[in-house]
Amino acid sequence: MTVTLRIHAIKYVSRVLWVSSLYSNLLINEIRVIGINMAEGTMVDLSGSDTRFLRSLSKELGAADLSKCFQCGVCTASCPVREIEERFNPRRIMKLAKLGLKDEVFKSDFIWLCSMCFMCHERCPQDVKPPDVMTVLRNMAAKEGMAPPNLVKLVNVLAKNGRVYPLDDFTAEEREDRDLPELEQEPGFIKKIAEA
Amino acid sequence: MKYQLFLGCTIPARQSNYEQSARRVSESLGIELSDPEFGCCGFPVEPVDEVKALAMAAMNLKKASENDVPVVTLCSACGEMLLKAEKLLGDEEMAKKVNAVLSKTLETTYNREKPEVLHFARMLHQVYGLDKIREKVKRPLSLKVATHPGCHYVRPKDLFAGFDDPEYPRSLDELVEATGAESVDYVGKTDCCGGSLLAVDEKVSKAMTRKKLDRLKGKVDALVLICPFCGIMYDKYQRLLEEETQTKYGIPVLYYPQLLGLALGLDPDELGFDVNSVPVKELLEKVIK
Numbered sequence: 001m002t003v004t005l006r007i008h009a010i011k012y013v014s015r016v017l018w019v020s021s022l023y024s025n026l027l028i029n030e031i032r033v034i035g036i037n038m039a040e041g042t043m044v045d046l047s048g049s050d051t052r053f054l055r056s057l058s059k060e061l062g063a064a065d066l067s068k069c070f071q072c073g074v075c076t077a078s079c080p081v082r083e084i085e086e087r088f089n090p091r092r093i094m095k096l097a098k099l100g101l102k103d104e105v106f107k108s109d110f111i112w113l114c115s116m117c118f119m120c121h122e123r124c125p126q127d128v129k130p131p132d133v134m135t136v137l138r139n140m141a142a143k144e145g146m147a148p149p150n151l152v153k154l155v156n157v158l159a160k161n162g163r164v165y166p167l168d169d170f171t172a173e174e175r176e177d178r179d180l181p182e183l184e185q186e187p188g189f190i191k192k193i194a195e196a
Numbered sequence: 197m198k199y200q201l202f203l204g205c206t207i208p209a210r211q212s213n214y215e216q217s218a219r220r221v222s223e224s225l226g227i228e229l230s231d232p233e234f235g236c237c238g239f240p241v242e243p244v245d246e247v248k249a250l251a252m253a254a255m256n257l258k259k260a261s262e263n264d265v266p267v268v269t270l271c272s273a274c275g276e277m278l279l280k281a282e283k284l285l286g287d288e289e290m291a292k293k294v295n296a297v298l299s300k301t302l303e304t305t306y307n308r309e310k311p312e313v314l315h316f317a318r319m320l321h322q323v324y325g326l327d328k329i330r331e332k333v334k335r336p337l338s339l340k341v342a343t344h345p346g347c348h349y350v351r352p353k354d355l356f357a358g359f360d361d362p363e364y365p366r367s368l369d370e371l372v373e374a375t376g377a378e379s380v381d382y383v384g385k386t387d388c389c390g391g392s393l394l395a396v397d398e399k400v401s402k403a404m405t406r407k408k409l410d411r412l413k414g415k416v417d418a419l420v421l422i423c424p425f426c427g428i429m430y431d432k433y434q435r436l437l438e439e440e441t442q443t444k445y446g447i448p449v450l451y452y453p454q455l456l457g458l459a460l461g462l463d464p465d466e467l468g469f470d471v472n473s474v475p476v477k478e479l480l481e482k483v484i485k
Contacts, residue, residue, distance in 0.1 A: 080390075081404070115404070119388075121351065154244075175208065183203070193255070193302070
């Protein structure tokens with residue numbers, strides 16, 4: 001007898017094979033893993049795994065140690081944003097990225113919610129450096145035009161003024177009153193880099 | 197002692213109390229600060245374009261190394277960004293990408309210039325020294341203070357050459373104790389202020405700020421910190437949170453140089469207290485009897 005199986009996680013493959021070995025007339029024709037269980041209990045569709053995304057991820061310095069992630073969850077347990085906002089779950093982001101599920105990673109705003117406090121970075125037993133992975137993912141999303149408008153605006157402000165907060169005449173006067181030295185109003189090299 | 201002062205964007209325009217107090221304190225301690233033409237450290241650009249961010253940091257490092265004088269930063273994120281750039285630009289691929297931007301825009305390249313970069317508080321603790329600070333104290337403070345060391349002051353730890361502890365930093369507490377004040381221990385001392393999320397999700401950002409304020413309410417005379425974004429969150433946003441939640445926190449937020457300045461006997465008018473959002477009148481009355 002020939003059967004085709006669709007299962008929900010890679011971990012079941014060995015179990016299926018073990019069961020099949022007990023029945024000599026059972027010939028497994030094909031095993032397709034269609035989804036994967038996430039640590040928090042949800043299931044993610046694996047059909048969206050994007051090999052091009054995985055390839056570009058593997059070339060990025062910040063994601064060099066992503067493959068070492070074994071989903072212990074120390075990052076999520078250490079995360080001050082997670083304490084406030086359930087939507088944010090660094091462990092989930094690491095796994096989705098590792099599986100190449102680009103659309104899943106980019107579709108919501110959660111990669112933008114990392115506050116870069118580096119607590120998970122200090123505690124990660126596998127030295128995955130989740131904040132660095134987050135920067136890589138954010139940069140990739142930004143290239144596809146998916147960065148929050150406020151963050152894009154910051155770059156444009158720097159291109160225009162050379163400073164995040166412009167040193168206008170009023171500020172310059174106030175600085176003089178406080179006996180603070182005059183500063184370059186619009187650093188040209190910053191404008192040029194931001195413009196590029 | 198000579199240092200090049202790296203101010204960044206936020207301090208000169210929005211937190212001049214930090215700058216003013218740091219300059220007056222430096223004068224009083226005999227630390228000479230110079231002001232080369234630095235620009236944005238690159239940190240705000242990192243989420244959108246890390247290569248551009250590193251190019252900005254690299255240019256600042258190049259400028260800094262024109263003088264054989266170490267750099268001090270008042271902003272923890274600026275300090276972390278500059279040190280991170282020194283490290284990441286050691287990677288050949290990354291240096292190539294950054295140099296492509298620099299040669300295109302400014303006809304220059306980064307050639308591994310690695311000036312010494314220290315946070316102002318780290319400089320006071322590690323180089324100037326606690327003993328010397330204690331000797332200079334003219335007005336020992338009998339205050340109960342909570343410290344907020346912030347994130348980028350000690351994390352990621354591989355950038356700070358063994359200075360302080362990323363989980364249990366003590367240097368800011370010791371600096372506070374050198375003024376005579378008591379630094380109290382409390383839950384969540386190393387928590388992030390939430391400032392970096394302000395442009396992404398203000399609600400989350402404010403909730404992070406509020407958490408610490410809730411814990412400290414009525415327990416301390418002041419919250420002492422060393423980063424302008426932490427300052428904006430805990431000081432300016434404390435007032436906004438008070439309005440929104442109808443809760444009176446009333447926790448004065450001081451930059452460490454403001455606290456130190458008081459202990460050194462400086463006139464409060466020289467320490468920029470008029471910029472502080474949460475009223476400091478009672479605190480100052482307590483200090484200057």
